[in-house]
Amino acid sequence: MQVYKFPYYFLGSADTKGVEEKSFVLRGDILWSAEPRRITTLENAYLVCLEGRSEGVFKELPREYAQLPLREHRGKLIIPGLTDLHVHAPQFAFRALGMDKPLLAWLEEKTFPEEGRYHDLAYAREAYTRFVEEVKRGPNTRLCVLATIHGPGSLLLMELLEESGLVSLVGKLSMDRNCPPYLMEENSEGALREWLDAYTQRRAQGGLANTGAILSPRFFPSCSEGSLKALAEIQREEGLPLQSHLSESRDEITWVRELCPQSPHYAGAYEDMGLLKGPTIMAHCVWPEEKEMDLLAQRGVHIAHCPQANMNLASGIAPVRQLLERGIPLGLGSDVAAGTETSIFRAMTDAIQVSKLRSLSFPQERPLSLEEAFYLGTAGGASFFNKLGTMGGRDFAPQKAGSFEQGWDLDALIIDDSSLVGGTTLPLLERLERVIYLSDDRHITEKYVRGKSILP
Amino acid sequence: MQVYKFPYYFLGSADTKGVEEKSFVLRGDILWSAEPRRITTLENAYLVCLEGRSEGVFKELPREYAQLPLREHRGKLIIPGLTDLHVHAPQFAFRALGMDKPLLAWLEEKTFPEEGRYHDLAYAREAYTRFVEEVKRGPNTRLCVLATIHGPGSLLLMELLEESGLVSLVGKLSMDRNCPPYLMEENSEGALREWLDAYTQRRAQGGLANTGAILSPRFFPSCSEGSLKALAEIQREEGLPLQSHLSESRDEITWVRELCPQSPHYAGAYEDMGLLKGPTIMAHCVWPEEKEMDLLAQRGVHIAHCPQANMNLASGIAPVRQLLERGIPLGLGSDVAAGTETSIFRAMTDAIQVSKLRSLSFPQERPLSLEEAFYLGTAGGASFFNKLGTMGGRDFAPQKAGSFEQGWDLDALIIDDSSLVGGTTLPLLERLERVIYLSDDRHITEKYVRGKSILP
Numbered sequence: 001m002q003v004y005k006f007p008y009y010f011l012g013s014a015d016t017k018g019v020e021e022k023s024f025v026l027r028g029d030i031l032w033s034a035e036p037r038r039i040t041t042l043e044n045a046y047l048v049c050l051e052g053r054s055e056g057v058f059k060e061l062p063r064e065y066a067q068l069p070l071r072e073h074r075g076k077l078i079i080p081g082l083t084d085l086h087v088h089a090p091q092f093a094f095r096a097l098g099m100d101k102p103l104l105a106w107l108e109e110k111t112f113p114e115e116g117r118y119h120d121l122a123y124a125r126e127a128y129t130r131f132v133e134e135v136k137r138g139p140n141t142r143l144c145v146l147a148t149i150h151g152p153g154s155l156l157l158m159e160l161l162e163e164s165g166l167v168s169l170v171g172k173l174s175m176d177r178n179c180p181p182y183l184m185e186e187n188s189e190g191a192l193r194e195w196l197d198a199y200t201q202r203r204a205q206g207g208l209a210n211t212g213a214i215l216s217p218r219f220f221p222s223c224s225e226g227s228l229k230a231l232a233e234i235q236r237e238e239g240l241p242l243q244s245h246l247s248e249s250r251d252e253i254t255w256v257r258e259l260c261p262q263s264p265h266y267a268g269a270y271e272d273m274g275l276l277k278g279p280t281i282m283a284h285c286v287w288p289e290e291k292e293m294d295l296l297a298q299r300g301v302h303i304a305h306c307p308q309a310n311m312n313l314a315s316g317i318a319p320v321r322q323l324l325e326r327g328i329p330l331g332l333g334s335d336v337a338a339g340t341e342t343s344i345f346r347a348m349t350d351a352i353q354v355s356k357l358r359s360l361s362f363p364q365e366r367p368l369s370l371e372e373a374f375y376l377g378t379a380g381g382a383s384f385f386n387k388l389g390t391m392g393g394r395d396f397a398p399q400k401a402g403s404f405e406q407g408w409d410l411d412a413l414i415i416d417d418s419s420l421v422g423g424t425t426l427p428l429l430e431r432l433e434r435v436i437y438l439s440d441d442r443h444i445t446e447k448y449v450r451g452k453s454i455l456p
Numbered sequence: 457m458q459v460y461k462f463p464y465y466f467l468g469s470a471d472t473k474g475v476e477e478k479s480f481v482l483r484g485d486i487l488w489s490a491e492p493r494r495i496t497t498l499e500n501a502y503l504v505c506l507e508g509r510s511e512g513v514f515k516e517l518p519r520e521y522a523q524l525p526l527r528e529h530r531g532k533l534i535i536p537g538l539t540d541l542h543v544h545a546p547q548f549a550f551r552a553l554g555m556d557k558p559l560l561a562w563l564e565e566k567t568f569p570e571e572g573r574y575h576d577l578a579y580a581r582e583a584y585t586r587f588v589e590e591v592k593r594g595p596n597t598r599l600c601v602l603a604t605i606h607g608p609g610s611l612l613l614m615e616l617l618e619e620s621g622l623v624s625l626v627g628k629l630s631m632d633r634n635c636p637p638y639l640m641e642e643n644s645e646g647a648l649r650e651w652l653d654a655y656t657q658r659r660a661q662g663g664l665a666n667t668g669a670i671l672s673p674r675f676f677p678s679c680s681e682g683s684l685k686a687l688a689e690i691q692r693e694e695g696l697p698l699q700s701h702l703s704e705s706r707d708e709i710t711w712v713r714e715l716c717p718q719s720p721h722y723a724g725a726y727e728d729m730g731l732l733k734g735p736t737i738m739a740h741c742v743w744p745e746e747k748e749m750d751l752l753a754q755r756g757v758h759i760a761h762c763p764q765a766n767m768n769l770a771s772g773i774a775p776v777r778q779l780l781e782r783g784i785p786l787g788l789g790s791d792v793a794a795g796t797e798t799s800i801f802r803a804m805t806d807a808i809q810v811s812k813l814r815s816l817s818f819p820q821e822r823p824l825s826l827e828e829a830f831y832l833g834t835a836g837g838a839s840f841f842n843k844l845g846t847m848g849g850r851d852f853a854p855q856k857a858g859s860f861e862q863g864w865d866l867d868a869l870i871i872d873d874s875s876l877v878g879g880t881t882l883p884l885l886e887r888l889e890r891v892i893y894l895s896d897d898r899h900i901t902e903k904y905v906r907g908k909s910i911l912p
Contacts, residue, residue, distance in 0.1 A: 093878070096893035097886050099808070100825050130878050311809035314823065316816055340805075340893045349796075352555070353767035357813060360772055367770065369556050422549070422586050430553050437552035437796045440896060 022052040022451035025065055028073035028414065030057050031432050032080050032404040036324070036375040041428040047078055049410045052451030056406040073414050073446075077431060080402050081141025081411030081449060082344035083381030086243070086283040086304035086333025088146045089157055089170075090115050090124075092131035095337040103249065103313050108180075111337070115173075116182045118153040125156060132160045137441040138343045141411040141449045142167045142382055142401060144243055144281055144304070144333075146216050149173045149185055151195035158199065162211045165454030167385070167401070167411070171216025171243055174231060177224045188223070189230040196238065210450065212241075212388070214281075219245035220256050220269050232274030241388065242275060246282035246303075249315045253287055265292040267301070276301055279387040283333055284309065285323065286316045293326050302329040302384045305376070307350035308339030317358040320351065321365040324372070331381025332373075344381070345436050348373040370433055379403040382411075414446035415439065478508040478907035481521055484529035484870065486513050487888050488536050488860040492780070492831040497884040503534055505866045508907030512862040529870050529902075533887060536858050537597025537867030537905060538800035539837030542699070542739040542760035542789025544602045545613055545626075546571050546580075548587035551793040559705065559769050564636075567793070571629075572638045574609040581612060588616045593897040594799045597867040597905045598623045598838055598857060600699055600737055600760070600789075602672050605629045605641055607651035614655065618667045621910030623841070623857070623867070627672025627699055630687060633680045644679070645686040652694065666906065668697075668844070670737075675701035676712050676725050688730030697844065698731060702738035702759075705771045709743055721748040723757070732757055735843040739789055740765065741779065742772045749782050758785040758840045761832070763806035764795030773814040776807065777821040780828070787837025788829075800837070801892050804829040826889055834858040838867075857906075870902035871895065 026047040033039045040057075048055035048065045055065065091111060098110045118124045135143065145161070145168055147154035154172035161168045172195045176188040185191050192215070199213050215231055217223040223231075235242060247253055247266045256266045263269040267288070270276050276299045283304040288296070296303070303323055310317050323330055332347040333339070339347070348370075355367040368376075382402025400408040420434050420443065435443065447455045482503040489495045496513075504511035504521045511521065547567060554566045574580045591599065601617070601624055603610035610628035617624045628651045632644040641647050648671070655669050671687055673679040679687075691698060703709055703722045712722045719725040723744070726732050732755045739760040744752070752759070759779055766773050779786055788803040789795075795803070804826075811823040824832075838858025856864040876890050876899065891899065903911045 093880070096890045097882070099889065099893065100823075126879065311812055314812035314816060317813065354813070356767055356770035357773065357810070360770060361817075367556075423582065424549070426553070433555065434552045437555065 023050050024069045024071055025049070025061060026071050026073060026078055026412065026414070028076045028078040029428050029431070030078045030404070031428055032057070033371065033375045033378055034403045034405055036372050036380065037369070039371050039374055039429060039432065043428060044074060047404055047410075047412065049448070049451045052410060054404045054406060054408050054410045057404050075418070076445065077413075077415040077417055077428070077435060079413050079415065079432065080378040080382075080404060081413055081447065082139045082377045083331055083384075083402055084135075084140045084143040084334050084342065084344050084347075085281055085302065085331035085381045085384060086146075086306055087143055087336050087342065089128055089131045090118050090148050091337035092134065092342070093127045096340040097337075099312055099340070106313075112180050112183055115148045116180070118148040118150045121152055121156060124150070124153040125160075128153075128157045128160050132164045132166070135166060135342050136164045136447075136454065137444070139413055139439075139441075139444060139447075140166070140342065140344050141413075141447065142385060144169045144171075144214060144384070146171050146173060146218075146243065149175050149183055149191065151191055151198065154195055155198050155202070158202075158208055158211045162208050165210070165449050165452055167210045167409075167449055169212045169214040169241060169243070171214040174215070174217045174227055175222045176227050178221050179218075185227075188227040189234070192231070192234065196234075215240050215242040217242075217244050217275075219252070220266065221252070221259060225273060228270075228273035228275065232277070235275070235278050239278065241279040241281070241384075243281040244270070244283070246270070246285050247287045247292070248284040248309070249313070250287055265289045267292045267295050271295060271299075279384065281384060283335065284315065284318060286310060286318045288319065288323075293322065293328065297326045297328050300329060300387075302331060304331055304333035304335075304381075305351060306333040306335035306339060307347060307354045308341070309333075309335040310354055311350070312340070313338050317354045319358070319362070319365060320355055320368060329380070329383060330376055331384060332377045343440075344377040345439060348377045348436050351376065370436070374432070374436065410448055410451045412448040413444055415443050416445045417443060419443070479506050480525045480527055481505070481517060482527050482529060482534055482868065482870070484532045484534040485884055485887070486534045486860070487884055488513070489827065489831045489834055490859045490861055492828050492836065493825070495827050495830055495885060495888065499884060500530060503860055503866075503868065505904070505907045508866060510860045510862060510864050510866045513860050531874070532901065533871040533873055533884070533891060535869050535871065535888065536834040536838075536860060537869055537903065538595045538833045539787055539840075539858055540591075540596045540599040540790050540798065540800050540803075541737055541758065541787035541837045541840060542602075542762055543599055543792050543798065545584055545587050546574050546604050547793035548590065548798070549583045552796040553793075555768055555796070562769075568636050568639055571604045572636070574604040574606045577608055577612060580606070580609040581616075584609075584613045584616050588620045588622070591622060591798050592620045592903075592910065593900070595869055595895075595897075595900060595903075596622070596798065596800050597869075597903065598841060600625045600670060600840065602627050602629060602674075602699065605631050605639055605647065607647055607654065610651055611654050611658070614658075614664055614667045618664050621666070621905050621908055623666045623865075623905055625668045625670040625697060625699070627670040630671070630673045630683055631678045632683050634677050635674075641683075644683040645690070648687070648690065652690075671696050671698040673698075673700050673731075675708070676722065677708070677715060681729060684726075684729035684731065688733070691731070691734050695734065697735040697737070697840075699737040699739070700726070702726075702741050703743045703748070704740040704765070705769070706743055721745045721751075723748045723751050727751060727755075735840065737840060739791065740771065740774060742766060742774045744775065744779075749778065749784065752779075753782045753784050756785060756843075758787060760787055760789035760791075760837075761807060762789040762791035762795060763803060763810045764797070765789075765791040766810055767806070768796070769794050773810045775814070775818070775821060776811055776824060785836070785839060786832055787840060788833045799896075800833040801895060804833045804892050807832065826892070830888070830892065866904055866907045868904040869900055871899050872901045873899055875899070
């Protein structure tokens with residue numbers, strides 16, 4: 001898969017401050033996953049961080065790192081930070097409300113009215129601050145976020161995420177058909193360019209080092225062909241990644257077929273608009289056709305599997321095993337507010353659980369293992385960031401994360417699981433399993449993003 | 457449905473201590489459910505507790521209660537305590553471990569070896585204490601618990617539950633076939649009678665006022681016909697309730713058919729042994745036949761729906777809508793450790809979510825609503841306790857709980873949801889929905905069981 005070149009947008013102004021604080025050694029019980037089927041574990045070992053990047057994990061500390069400050073976390077777990085590949089920041093305000101409503105009523109009564117409020121920057125600041133604070137406390141270190149159609153509000157969200165220390169891609173939504181008037185853009189392309197200009201300006205001022213822009217057509221039915229083609233053009237010019245929704249429910253698929261009868265399937269409709277050419281995340285993919293999966297594999301489209309949404313919206317269970325077997329890149333999304341919880345630990349267990357239910361109907365589709373779910377929530381999801389390429393600051397490339405391989409960004413969680421383990425002694429892998437199923441933000445004692453400790 | 461008479465076992469020695477502390481008024485935002493489809497809400501209202509029982513909820517405090525101490529919880533939610541209708545106390549020690557294993561491997565590698573340890577009272581005390589502490593901190597106030605085959609360990613669990621202030625029914629398991637040698641009882645009937653005698657003695661000494669005994673054949677395949685018939689005889693003599701497992705997986709149903717070819721179905725196998733005649737809880741019921749449901753309805757058997765177990769063990773999703781429509785009494789179970797979490801809030805949301813997935817395959821089976829899930833986790837599950845009848849202490853009968861109807865035991869949770877609501881104002885029902893989906897033990901500021909505050 002080719003690395004996509006980004007001429008100037010996104011992540012990477014040389015962040016030279018704090019280089020020294022970003023070089024240290026962590027000692028503890030270390031677990032990470034560089035491939036889907038295996039979690040590597042090392043008890044009482046050393047994870048070396050040099051200028052924000054991992055130098056690897058060592059049973060004995062190599063002499064050349066002996067001068068680095070040692071941060072002692074003996075008895076605690078050290079694991080990579082988690083990546084949320086699909087989350088709607090403005091929907092956090094009404095998460096876990098109206099969950100019984102059918103999708104359409106939920107959109108009309110909850111989602112759209114709430115999203116309509118983000119033209120008001122004071123409101124946006126208040127609501128987005130709550131969202132960012134929650135994510136900051138939890139186990140996620142990277143996220144791909146959908147905002148609203150409002151450029152200034154979306155930029156504000158970027159500033160707040162940047163301040164938090166989290167790494168994120170944020171998308172101002174594009175919407176110009178099939179939506180309520182207060183969310184319908186008159187000039188979708190113009191609004192997008194305006195937001196991107198403002199973002200570029202902030203970057204030129206040295207801000208937003210950890211926060212990138214991502215094109216975000218809400219989903220096919222809410223964007224006119226004209227605006228989708230303009231998005232493709234902007235993507236070609238600017239080299240930006242793109243995120244949207246794909247094949248979540250059967251009704252939606254029928255709708256896309258009506259809107260775009262000449263396209264072979266839903267993904268084909270995006271393809272026919274000239275999209276899917278850059279790094280792309282599509283959320284859901286619950287009902288893909290065979291040839292649609294072929295296209296997704298060919299284009300290297302990342303699928304954000306959102307198991308909570310699969311259940312809460314009664315969409316169906318995404319055929320994750322099929323996607324994996326075809327080599328389609330996969331990560332996990334909280335999909336707040338179709339999902340109620342931001343933590344990707346919860347998405348891991350939900351993904352395992354729904355895959356077990358799916359295997360009852362499709363016995364040839366083996367359920368996800370703990371190892372696979374952990375991989376998807378760490379290196380699997382974070383691999384989207386690997387595709388963004390070199391982008392100005394040499395110190396930022398290649399932005400790999402989600403594991404502790406040498407040279408990767410050091411995103412790590414320190415987890416005190418003593419209250420979960422009780423008095424017993426468990427193997428590291430079982431301690432991790434219990435953390436995934438049962439931990440909450442109380443168990444996270446420190447959180448590093450790109451080598452920087454971000455918890456107060 | 458007839459109230460079953462209990463000659464002397466179970467709950468109800470006159471607990472005259474603390475009568476005064478058990479008479480008071482709670483003020484707050486009060487919600488409760490006396491029927492499946494409706495949650496009643498009253499903002500800034502009064503819940504009157506007289507000697508441990510509810511006198512009802514009032515918008516204005518009636519003059520006759522004006523002298524009672526007022527406990528101020530303005531702005532907080534006051535809801536009934538939750539009932540866990542099916543939980544394995546000894547499995548708490550290995551919850552959330554080995555969840556990827558198939559059922560048989562999980563039983564052999566995790567469940568049975570752990571249950572084998574409870575002959576050791578020191579170990580049992582340590583492990584059961586952790587379990588009881590966890591439940592005490594959480595939202596459940598009543599529980600129907602399966603212990604192990606060990607009489608002394610089961611009695612110890614009863615003592616610990618009694619000390620906690622929770623109301624419970626505890627069952628020493630009966631097992632005398634198809635199980636590892638260290639869990640195989642040589643004289644299952646004798647062991648059961650011995651445990652019941654010890655329990656009766658403790659009752660005679662004035663202990664265990666809130667803790668009852670429940671007959672607990674593990675499940676049909678693990679009990680010989682002789683021992684099941686002896687259980688039926690003991691039940692007839694002693695008037696005890698009974699709990700077991702029913703139709704959890706298709707393999708298990710096939711096995712029961714082989715063991716008992718003359719019975720029409722799994723429930724019929726229990727029926728043919730003379731069981732199902734007293735108050736009975738059967739966990740799961742994922743794959744019931746039509747006639748099996750007729751029998752369950754006829755006998756008024758309570759089903760403990762355990763949605764986490766449905767997923768984690770890949771058993772399938774219980775047809776809850778069908779059970780409800782037939783008038784089969786239903787409650788929710790955590791089924792720790794097939795479920796990983798003890799909280800019945802979690803069981804409520806899981807029940808809604810799996811019912812949505814089921815409705816995709818069975819569109820005629822409407823998913824559970826929030827109101828129904830809340831009812832099942834409160835008054836629905838607790839209604840099992842209503843069937844236990846008068847039992848010695850007049851002050852205990854009829855032990856109704858799970859709602860705030862006049863005369864019912866006052867089990868209540870005080871919930872500070874301010875951190876969940878944020879700065880916004882929400883209707884009471886939406887605040888409850890959010891608590892159900894998102895709260896944890898941090899949000900429970902007080903917990904009353906039978907009018908007694910049990911949190912430290």
